[in-house]
Each structure stands twice: as C-alpha cells, then as structure tokens.
Amino acid sequence: MDYIAILIYMVLIAGIGLFLGKYVKNAGDYFKGGNAIPWVSGAISNFMTKFSTFIFVAYAGIAYENGIVALTVIWSTVLPALVGVFFLAKRWRRAGMMTPIEYMETRFNMPIRQLFSWAGVLFNLLENMVRLYALGLFLKASANISLEASIIICGIIVALYTIAGGLWAVVITDVVQFIILIVATCILVPLCLQKTDGLVSLMHFIPNHFKWFNGSKGTPWFLLAYYIMILIKYSGNWTFIQRFYSVRDEKASQKQALLTAVFFFIFPVIFLFPSIAAKAILPNLSNPEMAYVRISMQLLPPGIMGLMVAAMFAATMSVVSGEYNVTASVLTKDIYQRLFNTKAKDSEMLWVGRIMTLALGLVITVGALYVGGYGGAFEANKLITGLFAIPMTIPLVLGIVMKKPQSWGAFATVIMGIATGLILNMDKSISWQAATLIEIFICISVFVLSGFIKKRNSLNQIKVNQFFKKLSIPLREDEKPNIDLRFARSMNRLYAVALVATGLLFIAMGLPSIHIMPGIMAVSAGIICLLLSVGIQYYNRHTTSSRNDLMPLDPGNSVLNNTKSKKPV
Secondary structure, eight states: OHHHHHHHHHHHHHHHHHHHGGGOOSHHHHHHGGGOOOHHHHHHHHHHTTOOTHIIIIIHHHHHHHTTHHHHHHGGGHHHHHHIIIIIHHHHHHTOOSSSSTTHHHHTOHHHHHHHHHHHHHHHHHHHHHHHHHHHHHHHHHSOOOHHHHHHHHHHHHHHHHHHHHHHHHHHHHHHHHHHHHHHHHHHHHHHHHHTTSHHHHHHHSGGGGOTTOSGGGSHHHHHHHHHHHHHHHHTOHHHHHHHHTSSSHHHHHHHHHHHHHHHHHHHHHHHHHHHHHHHHSTTOSOGGGHHHHHHHHHSOTTHHHHHHHHHHHHHHHHHHHHHHHHHHIIIIIIIIIIIOTTOOHHHHHHHHHHHHHHHHHHHHHHGGGGGGGSSHHHHHHHHIIIIIHHHHHHHHHTTTOSSOOHHHHHHHHHHHHHHHHHHHHOTTSOHHHHHHHHHHHHHHHHHHGGGSOOOOHHHHHHHHHHHHHHHSOOOGGGSOOOOHHHHHHHHHHHHHHHHHHHHHHHHHHGGGTTSHHHHHHHHHHHHHHHHHHHHHHHHHHOOOSOOSSSOOOOTTTGGGGSOOOOOO
C-alpha cells in the first residue's frame, strides 16, 4: 500500500505540470509567471522551496540529539523573510527582471553578470545535489528503495513537470504538496504524544531536550554565525528572489514575504517535534539523522507510512523544481541569450529553457550520489555555503541596496571570499563559527570599501543612478499585469481536482487502519480535502470579482501581453 500511495502522488504531481504546459507561451511565463503569481500561493511556494527533506534529516538529527534547540536554529529562516518585507521585496519587484542576476549588468557591468551567473549555477548544482542526497537517505530507510533508485525516480518526476509548466507548475504543485506535507506530518505529532504519555511526561523524561540553548548548536557563538549565514544565504537565494519579482506589485511582494515568515515560524514546530520525542521512544539510534524516519516507521501503519514518504517527496521535489526553474532562467537569459544569441526569439528562449532544465536534472541527479563523502547532509551544506554562498550573495543583495560599491568590489568580494573560505576550512584548528564570521566580515568589508574609492567611469555611474531612481519609484498601474478570470477559474478547477485526488488518497490509505488513530486522522484529513474542493468549486461558480488573492492570476495567452512593454534591465 505504501508504494501505491507514492505512485498515486507522483502521477498527480506530474499530471499537474503537464497540464499547465499548455498555458506557458513565452519565456516570461516560464520563468516568472508573467509577474502574475498570487502572493498567497507565492508565499506557500517560497516556504516549500526552502524546506526539503533536509529538515527531516539534518535538523531532525539536531532535534534528536539536543531537543528544541533545533527550533532555535531553524528559526533563523524567519529573519531573511522579515528583511524582505522591510527592505528587499519592493526593490526586487521594481527592478523588472526575468532572472535574479539580470540586474547586475546595469548595476555593475557585463563581466560581473557573467561571473555571478556561472558561479551561481555551479553553487546551485552543488546545493541541490545535497538535497537529493538527503531525500535518498530518507527513502532508503523508510521505503526500502535504494539510494540510486530513489534519486533517479525523484529526478525524473521533477524534470517532467518543471520542464512542461515552468514557474506556474512549480508554484501550483508547491501548493498541492504543501497540503500533503502538512497533513501527513500532523498525523505523526499526536501519535508521538500518545506514545510518550503526553508532553509533560516527555519533558520530565528528557528535560535537557526542552532547553532552548542545549548542546553545542545552542551556544551564542554558533547561533550568531548561523543566523548571519542564513540571513545572507536566503536573502540571495535565487528562488527566494524570484518569488519577490513574480507577483503583481510591491505590496503583493511584501505580503508574500510576511506570510513566508509566519510559515517559517509555525510549521517547524510540527516538523521537528517527532524527532524530539524519538529520543524517548528510540533512545539508542546509531544515526541521529534517521530519527524522523525511524519514529515514522514505528508509529505509522502501512498506507499511512506511504503518505509520509509522499510528503518527504513533496518537501524535496518542491525545492528542487524551484531551483531547476530559476537556474535554467539564468542559463537561458543571462548566459545563452546574452553571450550566444542576443536576437533569440521568445519561442526559442522557451525551448532553450526547457532543455536547460532537463540538463540540470541530469547533472544534479548524478552528482547526488557522491555527497555522502563530505560528512553527511548538514556538514556538506555548511561547507558549500561557506565556500560559495557567502561571497556570491553579499554583492548580489547589497548591490540592490547600496549605490556606491563598484564593479571591481563585487569581483574582489567573490575572489577574496572563496579564497578565505578555502583557507579557513582547511585549518581544522579554526571553528566553523569563527571561519564563517571572518569570511562574512572580509566579504562585506571588501565590497563596502570599494564604494569609498574614487570612481573613474562617470557614464557607468549615470546608469547606476538611473537604476536606483527606478527602484525608488512605485510601479504604475500600466506596469502591472491584468487579471484574466477565465484562467483563474481554470486554475481553481485544477486545485479542486488536485484536492479531490489528495482527499481520496488519504481516505483510501486510512481506511485499512480506521480502527486506530492514524487511520482516523488520515480519513478525516481526506474528508477535509474533499470539502475544500467543494468550497473552491462553489467559489468558482459564484465569484464575479476581478480580485483573486488565493488563486493564480492569468498568464493566459501571455500575461506580458496585457501590460505595456518594459525596457529590460
């Protein structure tokens, strides 16, 4: 039954992406949803593209060993979302980009744009290899599927729906996968409470696990370094930026960032509690990173366990599909069109984007097989972030905030940052915290100081001044996409069908265990999904408003045709 649940889930997700392919008419629709992604769906997608199976492996290991300090660590993700609300969201939307790197040619110059494009693609490849590796670990332990097979299966499914539907497929499947993930993980929480005789009993049995700063990762020194690292990494994450400029206007971008922060704060509690309880239920696990897998296997009956595995697929596939799309946008727009075919037509760009997506999937799938040699998911992620994310993100993010730093400062930041990271990581006597803070300090110093040295290119400075003036002016109404209710209603029907399929899946998997709590909860969740589907259909038939905050807006025949043409950045 577990395999049936996984198969149905995969068919559902792939089907959504293939269906949406017919609505994607140009590169703008494919890579930024025609600036018409609704802010609620965008926030859900932003949340889903940050929490892969990594949270159920790496952070679960921290929760098992040290308790709720895992929440203290993971709540670092709230900070970049709030920074987005107050400082970055509106800037990214006003920049008028198709890719996160595109503005760098205007802000700096063409060589800097190319440097960050090529280096960013390399970094994204490495990071997504880690994500697929984490998914492989989970499936190997929970579903008796080999590491190699699990990675290949996931890679094929992600490639299918991302190649076909682009960003719209990513966002809409993220919403469906969000429902599956939340419902499946919520089933496990009361089972853990029941097994440990309640929260009070659990707190008495493992009291140190309920201290916010327990263990080595709860020290102020570690948390300071980690919070700053996550702030920098997330603020410059390409999918994070993409969601900001894919919505209708600045207000939608800010609301999306705020809702993302709420999700980052609330849902990790649900995700990590079972791994904390696992310390009392399964106290002698040899590999702490397998805590969530083992507690799921012990407490969930067949069928329901299949739903949990599907939820893990959902978590990682959301992240990887988003990364495929945004990385393909850079390969297509910033590299292919800028270097090899400046006169490429939109239809050509669309097909190049799909080919790039396929190529990314192949490379990432093969590379994921070799991540285990770098100390596991958490350690590999820290190493990759220290070497690449910090020096590449600082010029990308500060470049849209600060006017004075120069092009050579962005270049020097990358070179100095990577060199510093390599040297510090090779010296085992220097702690990760110290190495991270030193690297951050050097990168920021190099970039900022470049703004205090006399500028020689006055023409370039005029271009930079014009760019920052553009960032300071709110979008006009004619620069915002119009809403096509016909497409919105079509997407509503798609949501309704997906909810029906999800509801029937939960009911079918829960019925064999209806005599116990997991079965009752699964069936109840399925009924709720069916009721939500009915509600959407009712809304679809009776709404006459042109506003639709909860469901997608129109890429139609091309949303970009509904707005006046804009000059590229």
